[in-house]
Ligand code: SF4
């Protein structure tokens with residue numbers, strides 16, 4: 001009984017509205033059948049299963065939804081969306097929650113975000129992704145020097161990765177750098193974390 | 195016939211063999227691939243994971259340049275690029291979204307974008323199964339192959355237009371046209387663990403192991419992939435997957451273009467087979483391939 005009143009008190013209607021608007025999904029359509037969770041390949045590393053995240057979002061329990069590692073470990077494979085009997089694009093809800101968590105600097109899986117930033121930094125600099133550069137930046141950021149060192153001998157022997165970045169000719173790299181610059185400037189103007 | 199082509203970044207790195215074999219097979223079929231000049235990275239998973247508008251801006255720059263050159267149809271080998279480009283094109287139909295993305299670009303994006311499809315669909319549309327069968331010099335009939343699409347190619351169906359989202363059949367048709375014995379592979383659209391091999395290795399190791407284990411149990415000679423990231427997880431990271439599963443795998447993981455190229459009689463070198471971590475030599479022995487043609491891509495008359 002106490003729990004029920006607690007949940008009612010913590011219901012954040014504004015949060016529900018924003019999630020619905022950004023994801024384009026009607027959260028109240030979820031009847032908690034658990035199909036999304038049953039098909040989710042990432043469930044074994046989640047702290048909360050995807051149907052529980054859906055429940056938290058539906059009830060407006062912002063902390064439960066945004067501070068969960070699950071939204072960071074979601075593989076965006078869309079299996080949940082495909083199998084939801086109510087046609088909810090569950091993957092879109094997961095992505096929306098991750099975007100919201102990021103903007104508020106609520107990052108429950110720092111390593112994952114560091115990896116993404118490392119990748120994007122190479123794109124920002126060169127216009128194209130650079131695998132070795134991504135790994136080097138990630139090792140620096142995460143202080144994990146030995147990441148994938150076991151793969152190195154084979155990868156080197158087979159020349160799997162280019163040692164030099166590919167840039168985009170005719171000012172293309174600069175055009176991409178400007179996209180990132182405008183993106184960051186706009187985030188600063190709007191007071192969100194880029 | 196000419197096609198405009200978006201190679202994607204891994205074509206210049208980890209999936210150089212996919213790139214090489216794609217170009218060789220397309221050339222053999224009479225498809226000329228011309229890159230979008232000055233294309234940039236689509237942003238891959240990290241961009242859309244971080245921000246939808248940033249991802250769409252990176253994609254739109256490419257789509258805009260192609261549109262300005264009058265391109266109506268664009269082919270890409272990589273399902274992740276395909277997914278991002280198609281998502282961006284779809285989202286740009288929303289005027290508010292478009293306005294936000296235009297703010298990030300040097301110039302507002304062209305009003306109409308080309309239709310982006312996979313190279314796999316491009317090959318099928320260009321040739322059809324009969325056209326492909328006509329190019330086969332050495333049938334793959336001694337090979338049992340497990341087709342593996344990964345999770346992005348066919349999902350979400352509203353965006354991807356790749357047939358049944360959990361049971362696509364296009365790769366089966368192409369491989370069957372090459373004479374292969376194609377397994378009905380239940381995990382063909384399961385996720386391999388995507389780009390989490392670095393920040394969350396145990397997830398990728400376990401998901402890839404599931405796929406490799408099933409292919410092994412079904413006695414596949416090889417898994418046939420269509421995605422650079424899937425191929426890397428299943429091939430280069432195969433020992434990590436084996437360790438996670440407490441198993442031992444010796445499963446070659448070819449790109450579908452490499453398998454097709456073998457059937458067309460293209461040399462292993464033209465298909466980049468030497469890049470595979472798990473050697474394809476056992477397959478070559480099984481095939482008792484006729485000597486590979488020298489020089490440029492051959493393999494019969496082009497389908498025009
Ligand atoms: S499958 Fe759909 S209805 Fe069922 S729990 Fe998941 S989101 Fe809710």
Ligand code: SF4
Nearest residue numbers: 040074075077078080
């Ligand atoms: S999209 Fe995310 S939540 Fe949905 S099934 Fe895939 S990994 Fe699970």
